[in-house]
Structure formats: C-alpha cells, structure tokens
Amino acid sequence: MHPAPSVIIFTTLSGIGFGMLAWLGIDATPPQGWVAFAFFFIAYALAVGGLISSTFHLGHPERALKAFTQWRTSWLSREGVCAVAGLCVMGLYAAALIFLGTHVPILGWIGAALSLLTVFTTSMIYGQLATIPRWNTPLTSVLYLAYALTGGALLTGRVSIAITLLLVTTAVQILWWLRGDKAFADRGSSLETATGLGNLGTVRSVAHPHTSPNYLMKEFIHVVGRKHAQKLRIISLILMAGLPILLLSIHVGHIFALLAVLSHVAGVATSRWLFFAEAEHTVGLYYGMR
Template sequence: MHPAPSVIFFTTFSGLGFGLLVWLGLGYPAVTGWTAFVFFAIAYAMAVGGLLASTFHLGRPERAIKAFTQWRSSWLSREAWCAVGALVLMGLYAAGLVFADTRIALLGILGALFSLATVFTTSMIYTQLKTIPRWNMSITPVKFLVLSLAGGALLSGQVQAALILLVVAGVVQGLTWIMGDRALEASGTSLKTATGLGEAGSVRSFEPPHTGTNYLLREFVHEIGRKHSQKLRLISLVLMVGVPFLLLILPFNHFFALLAVISHVAGVLTARWLFFAEAEHVVGLYYGKR
C-alpha cells in the first residue's frame, strides 16, 4: 500500500504517547509537581499529535467526528472512544499529581488500561483487513502493543523493563516479517480468485485492465524491491532495538538515554513505513502486480 506520511506519523507517535501514559498511570516514574507535568506534556503531545495526524489522510477530515457513531461495528470508532477515555482519565490523574502532589491509583490504572486499549484498537483497524493478508495476522496487535510498551518504558526511564521489551519487540517484529512474507500465498488468493476465472483453467495477466492509473493503483498497489526491503528491515531493527539496547546497558547517562529514544523512534518510523509499503492488497492481483 502507499505509505502515507500522516498514517506513519499517527501509528508511531500515538503508540509512543499512549505507551508512556501506560507507565505513568502505573506510577512509573513516581513523579509529582512540574516534573510530572513535563512527562504528561510529552505523552499528550505524542498521543494527541498522532491522533490529529490521522485525520490528514481522510478525504473529508471535518467528518472525523462521525467516527464516534459507529462503535458497534468499527474499530476506528472504538479507537476514538478508547482514546477519549484514556485522555480524560489520565488528565484527571495528572491533575492530581501536578497540582495536589497526590496519586489517585484507581484513575491511573484505569487510564493505563484505556491507553493500552487504544493501541489495541488501532492495531485492529489493520488486523481485520482480510484483503491485506500481511496485516490479517494475530501477531499484528502483539507487535503494536509491545512496541508501544517498549517505547513508553524508554520515555519513562524504566531501563530494565525497556531492555526486556526491546528484545521482545525485536523478536515479534522479526516473526511478523517471516509470517507476513508467506501470508499472501497462504491466504489462497490468486489471479484465479481475483478474476473469478479459476474454473476456466490456468489464468495469467495478458494486459492491464486499462492503460492509465487510477485510485486503486495509487493507494493500494505499492511495490518495493526485495533488496531494498531487506536493507530497510535491517536498518529498522538496528535503530529500533540494537542501538537503544547498547546505550541502555552502559552506565546511565541522560545524553545516552536521549540518543536511545531518538534511535528507537527512527527505527519504529522505518519499520512502520515498511508495514505499509510491503502490504500487498489483493486488488493488485487483478492488475497483475503481485
């Protein structure tokens, strides 16, 4: 699929922001006053900034409010409600920490749960799409959740937890690529099923359905060479997991911690670009692009 910058920014930074809110809601780090304000400001800037970015790839952004009406059937709508719930609960929780030096544990725990639920519902927007086998796997939500928690641990200074979660995230990301590479073939979808001519015998693409491009080709058919894909996978793993892990096992230093966060974010952005660029929509079969 076409990797739209707004969606890459949205899925990366909202995941990091809500991941940080999870840790803050659980009391890590145990901060109050203006220190707490800074942590929550960073978390809200990422979470809300990411959510706002998601509206830029909508044809009619002003209609985004209508997403709240379809919660019975739409994961996008459920994401919207979970996000509002998380931001409201964590806002009340933050107010207690910043202005009253008081931690209301129940609010924090509920806010953390809603933050996790927001990341999960975001992942399900993509996981539910059977037309994109690479996304339609049970491991997709696991990847979103682990990366969110790992990024949140880095941002909140939870070094030991971050070391473990970074390794887990690297393993899950690797498994996602391995399983994803086989997903389209394993789905049973082919040019025969795409055209409905399977019963007629062998089917091959003689010419494209039309001479020019169209919306489907622009948005749902994005091809990336295997050589470039493998290089970007390696770069994303090194930046997302390798560099932060090495920096965290060194004696703690605020500058190293900042570099670890920057490297991790760059790695997640690269992996998320691949998440969209490598996604093979089955409509590509009809156009002979798979």
C-alpha cells in the first residue's frame, strides 16, 4: 500500500490522543483546574489533529460528513461516530474538572470506553480487509489498542505502567510482523486466482494491463526492499520502546519524560509507515507485481 503521510499522521497521533483520553477518563484522582486543561488540551490536539489530517487523503474532503450516514456497514463511518461521541462525552468530563473542580466518574468511564472503541474501529478499517492478508487478523486491533494505551500512559505520566506496556507492545508488534510475513503466502492467492483463469491451466503475465501506472497501482502497490524493511523495524522498536524505557529508567523527570514521548512517537510513526508500505494487496497479482 502507498504509505500516505496523512494516514500515517492520523493513525499515529489520533491513537495516542484517544489513548491519553482513555487514561484521563479512568483516573480515580484526575487533575483539576489549569493542570487538567493542559492534559486535555494535549489529548484533544493529538486526537482531533490526527482526525483532521486523515481528511487530506480523501479525494473530496468536503464530502467527509457523508461518511457518518453509513455506520451500519462501514467501519470508517463507525469510527467517525465513535470519535465524535467520545470527544463530546470527554469534553463534558473535562469541563467539569476544569471549570467546576468536579469529578464525574461515570462520564470519564463512558468517554474512556468510547475513546478505545474509536481506536478499535480505526483498526478494523484495515483489519477487515481480506484483500490484504497482512492486515486481515485480530492482531491488528490488538496492535492499535496496545499503541494507544502505551502512548496514553506515557503522556499521562504513568511511568511504571508505561514501561510494562512498552514491553507488551513490543511483543505484539514482533508477533504481528512474524505472522504478517507469511500471511500472503498462506492465503494461497496467485495469478490464477487473481484473474479467475486457473481452470485453464497455469497463467503468466505477458505484459502489464496498462502502459502507465493507474490509480490501483499507485495506491495499492508499493514495494519496499526486505533489507530496508528489517532495518526500519529495528529502528522503530528502538525508538518506540528501547529508548523510552532507558530514559524512564535513568531518571523520572520532565526532560527525560519529554524525550521518551518524542522518541516513542517517532517509533510509532516509523512502524506505521511500515504498516502501510509492507501491506501486499492481492490486486498486485493481476499486475504481475507480486
């Protein structure tokens, strides 16, 4: 798949933002006043900023509102509905903390649930696609939720929980990669199944269906070298988990915590680039590019 910057920014920032909102929602002793304002401002900036960036990948961003009408069949529409509902509920929860100094636990728990449900719906946009075997697994949802909870724990200052989640997320990410590397072959798709001509015998591509790249080739076929992919995987794990754990273990201070968060975000963005760049769409078989 083409690793569009807008989608990478969206999945990286919104996931961390909604993860942060989830942790703020279940906090038994949440911050109040200006401190609460600072935490919620960061969470909303990440969540909303990520959602806005996703619209830049649309051919007609002005039609984005129409997506909300398809919630019965579309995970993209469900994502939008859950995101708006979660942001509204958390907005009321935050307002009570900031302006009234009042903690309303039920609003926080509902908002936290909707925030994580938003992340889940985002993951299902990709996880439900049978045409991309690497994504088509429940592990995709586990991965997205793990990243959201880990980033949220880091940004809300839950150091011990964050370190544990960094290790868990690393294990999930490695497992997702190992499973994904053989997913396309295990699916059994071939040029015969792609063209529907298998009943006639062995099929081979004599020439590409098009003399120049078309939309499908630009969006659904992206080739990244295996050596480069392996290097980027190592870099993403070091930035996402290795360096943050080291920084948080050395000293729990604002500077080290900020560096840990920045490193984590960079690592998540790298893994997200690989998430899209390594995805093998079965349409590539039809074009003889798998």
